[in-house]
Amino acid sequence: MAGQTLYDKLWQDHLVKSREDGTALIYIDRHLIHEVTSPQAFEGLRLAGRQLWRKDSLVATPDHNVPSEAAERAGGVAGIRDEVSRIQVQTLDENCRDFDVVQFGINEPGQGIVHVIGPETGATLPGMTVVCGDSHTSTHGALGALAHGIGTSEVEHVMATQCLIQKKMKNMLVRVDGELGPGVTAKDVVLAIIGKIGTAGGTGYAIEFGGSAIRSLSMEGRMTICNMAIEAGARAGMVAVDQVTLDYVKDKPYAPKGAQWEKAVAAWNQLHSDDDAVFDAVVELKAEEIEPQVSWGTSPEMVAPVSATVPDPAAEADATRRTGIERALEYMGLEAGQKITDIKLDRVFIGSCTNSRIEDLRAAAAVAKGRQKADSVKQVLIVPGSQAVKAQAEKEGLHEIFIDAGFEWREPSCSMCLAMNADKLGAGEHCASTSNRNFEGRQGYGGRTHLVSPSMAAAAAIAGHFVDVREFTRQEALSGEEI
Amino acid sequence: MKAFTQHKGLVAPMDRANVDTDLIIPKQFLKSIKRTGFGPNLFDELRYLDEGFPGQDCSNRPLNPDFPLNFPRYQGASVLLARKNFGCGSSREHAPWALDDFGFRAIIAPSFADIFFNNCFKNGLLPIVLDEDVVAQLFEEMYAQEGYELTIDLEKQQVIKPNGEAIAFEVDAFRKHCLLNGLDDIGLTLEDADDIRTYEAKRREQAPWLFDAVK
Incomplete structure (x- = not known):
């Protein structure tokens, strides 16, 4: 047997x-x-x-x-x-x-x-x-x-x-x-x-x-x-x-x-x-x-490596998939062939049951440390997953790194993962999010979600657009300067 | 739970793959503590041109004229024809509650997401899986013929087309039994209460830490 x-x-x-x-x-x-x-x-x-x-x-x-x-x-x-x-x-x-x-x-x-x-x-x-x-x-x-x-x-x-x-x-x-x-x-x-x-x-x-x-x-x-x-x-x-x-x-x-x-x-x-x-x-x-991944569409399977471009529906042979890509690109306001790194962000959300634990916050803080959120990014929410995570992060001083970077340090909740509380995207806004779903309207009516890791989200908050976090930290190591 | 035996009804399309439960019933309506009243907000973001809020009177909201469920020809529909992986995403039972409250009794698709599929049966809503090409054929016939109706016979496990052609479908014996008779499955499980207690006693001995209270 x-x-x-x-x-x-x-x-x-x-x-x-x-x-x-x-x-x-x-x-x-x-x-x-x-x-x-x-x-x-x-x-x-x-x-x-x-x-x-x-x-x-x-x-x-x-x-x-x-x-x-x-x-x-x-x-x-x-x-x-x-x-x-x-x-x-x-x-x-x-x-x-x-x-x-x-x-x-x-x-x-x-x-x-x-x-x-x-x-x-x-x-x-x-x-x-x-x-x-x-x-x-x-x-x-x-x-x-x-x-x-x-x-x-x-x-x-x-x-x-x-x-x-x-x-x-x-x-x-x-x-x-x-x-x-x-x-x-x-x-x-x-x-x-x-x-x-x-x-x-x-x-x-x-x-x-x-x-x-x-x-x-x-x-x-x-x-x-x-x-x-x-x-x-x-x-x-x-x-x-x-x-x-x-x-x-x-x-x-x-x-x-x-x-x-x-x-x-x-x-x-x-x-x-x-x-x-x-x-x-x-x-x-x-x-x-x-590679580090970024979702470009309205379903978690619509994802690409950060070095890639937004797919071209014309290249998709399957008709159902092709119309799915077309609809997603229209909803997301993206062009086929556009570089993932050219997608600009309006808001960044680091939290949710996927990525709100202490290691997630440490990873985000390592990228944010000594840097500033891009002016073009309206809001960066850091929402710890629990009271215990929040207390631990504060003990380690992570909250100060976030606050110094212009991020907002919030209270434990599901928050902008599904926008049932007051945290939500406005129509047409792009969000780098460490949550789990990029469905239409998930983070707010008309909102555009891109699923990423905590360090990729933090890097996007600093740059104002997606960047390969590996490049980001490598450049820092070489120049010792902010990007 | 209401029984499902046989149903004849107008068919309406939801012609896209991977329809998620956020699309079926957006999150702001999940704040309700009731099981009913979700029908006016079914597919809210597709159905209306404005953003919907809980407790709102939907009768004066601007309808999206391009959304099929708003077309005159689909008014009164009770059978939803859908594509692959219908009901993916969140476990919210508000999705089948909204479909039921709107007036749907059955959904036909090539595949369903697991949790949604299961939730439907708990609410007298019958999800029917048919081959993708059969579903594609039904879409064609429905688009071609206004007033296209299907009859669903759960006892015989058949979907019957207007021309009398019958298409067989599979359904679990237990779920079929519950739906046909409108049975409450909690009541059925409690008939096995002695088995549950026996298991529990044995398990408590083997792995007592599983029974430690929190707090």
Whole structure:
């Protein structure tokens, strides 16, 4: 019998029951909730007179709607100016109180983007099944967990039964071997993967990311990769447990301690695909061939190396793809053949569940240090992913580097990733963004998003247009001067 | 959940690939704490010429005359014909809620994104996967014939064209059963409560750290 993949093992460990109709009941260990996709689920429970199956599996925090601007944020929930946003956050408060669910409230030390606080507190752990009414739940797969986004009906289902009704997905291995060049980050790797397999390439699969380039990434880098598995169509992305995982998890507030830790490590050390495991699909990339990436279109697969030009739809043979490119170029206000480095930016956003962790902020600060935002750039938002990230960054003085560069240092929230709070693009504005989606209108009505890594975003903020961050730092090393 | 057995309805096009859930229902409308009322904001950025806000009366907003759902011939449509990878992106169930609230009962496409596909079944909305060339043919016939209607028979798993030709489609047995009978799947899962408790007890013994409370 062939060996098992990591996904096979996680599935097997959580299988409550296989049913005759081909579906299965899968047990859920951790259920993260936020204000946007939970109110209707709580309402459903109330209407049906149902209880939470296991209330201590839930952890709540408000993130999507909460203001990032310090003065407004200081007013807490009551201070949220937008009435509909305020009601939604208040509703989360009420539901957590009524159902006795642990919540990291708006200005409490544990608050943050749900996919940042899970791993950083140990609320999400290797070997867990993790769900949340948010497609970027795949992030937690970086720990060697089975984590994926669900809709609100499934949120209610997990609340009431602790299980999901699922069909097993197929296995895909995305293997990135080799050594990443200087200035090439996890974000560039995942954008290159999506560019290669497309936004539907992973549909129906659970993706395991492997290979030496993935292994060499930090946990935070792995989270960035798994975060965007859904942008390749896969509900779940994951990375096998190794020493990097164990070192990261150890001593996290909610990680097991003492004898429990030893027992857990023994179990977690099994969380890798067997050597003879069989995958339904294998995709391979060479790390050396990956350059810093910039998305030029309105889908994450519309991405190119920074040295490239905007594609010409006339060169595309497939009619559906051709019209897609034409529509994207029109929406983005770009010309075929235009150099990526000639795209000028109006705003820059560094944050989101993809890239708002401490290493992301350090990477951005390394580029911004001693430099100034270009005058033509209206705003550069730096939005840490959690209160803990914010505190750590301030301890390291990163916030001062950003403020000195003319950037804005904000409060933890999803912010301009999806513009549910006050942070948004104006119509026609181009934004270098470290978030995960460049869909039409995503960051604001008529806004034009370009997905990049934190260091590429910071470099673009300084230059006013996209630059190859490798060139940027090289020139600095040669001349010792600002560009 | 409302049942879906058989449905005959006018077909309308959403003729582009990779329609994401941000496009189906933009983020500002996700601030609602209700499941209903999203219909007027379905495809908001394509449907209207101005920017929409939650709670707004949409009846006086300027309609985009180039957007098919605004064409007189597609008024009252209840079957949406779409292209590849429909519903990609965010897990927001507000997307199927908006399609349902607008009046759609079924969506036909060559492929769907996983989470969206799953969310549809929870709301009595039937997503039907047909081969890309079959969908292309349906698009052609729909464009050619005003008032083009399709009949969808879930029991027989068939899409029936106006000329009587039947096209078979696949659907999971469990989902079909739930849709045909309008079943609440939480109720069904709770019938297995003993199995869940048995699993939980065993698991608690094997891996107690999974059950530690946070805070």
